[in-house]
Amino acid sequence: MVSSHNELLAEVCEAIEGLGLLARRKTNVGRTIWGSNRTIDVVATDPDTGERLGIQCRYQGSSGTTYEKTPAQIDDIRAWPIRGIVVLAGEEFAEDFKGFLRATGLAIELDELDVWLKMFFGRDLE
Numbered sequence: 001m002v003s004s005h006n007e008l009l010a011e012v013c014e015a016i017e018g019l020g021l022l023a024r025r026k027t028n029v030g031r032t033i034w035g036s037n038r039t040i041d042v043v044a045t046d047p048d049t050g051e052r053l054g055i056q057c058r059y060q061g062s063s064g065t066t067y068e069k070t071p072a073q074i075d076d077i078r079a080w081p082i083r084g085i086v087v088l089a090g091e092e093f094a095e096d097f098k099g100f101l102r103a104t105g106l107a108i109e110l111d112e113l114d115v116w117l118k119m120f121f122g123r124d125l126e
Helices: 005-018 065-077 095-102 110-121
Strands: 022-031 037-045 052-059 083-089 107-109
Touching: 005 022, 005 037, 005 052, 005 083, 005 110, 052 065, 052 110, 065 083, 065 095, 083 095, 083 110, 095 107, 107 110
Parallel strands: 052 083, 083 107
Antiparallel strands: 022 037, 037 052
């Protein structure tokens, strides 16, 4: 269980690299739907095919704006030049809200990441 955004970033990178993929943190690409600079938390790349996946990490350990901003993040991902997802972690995301985010097809919980990456990048499901 992670207890901060930085720990979540580290866990995501570890999962990516554990599958033989490359993980690049903090990639700037264009502007958000609000006009500010867009930074993708982690970009996973298959070194053999060049296929990429952007990952935003959202940790919610207490009440605050992450909970409020995540639906807008889902909208912004649709404007990325690569496919993207949000990885959720933390105790303060309500179950119904997590269900809403998962229903978009663009949000998963940290414990689902390994299988999701294997499916996306065509790795064996063992």
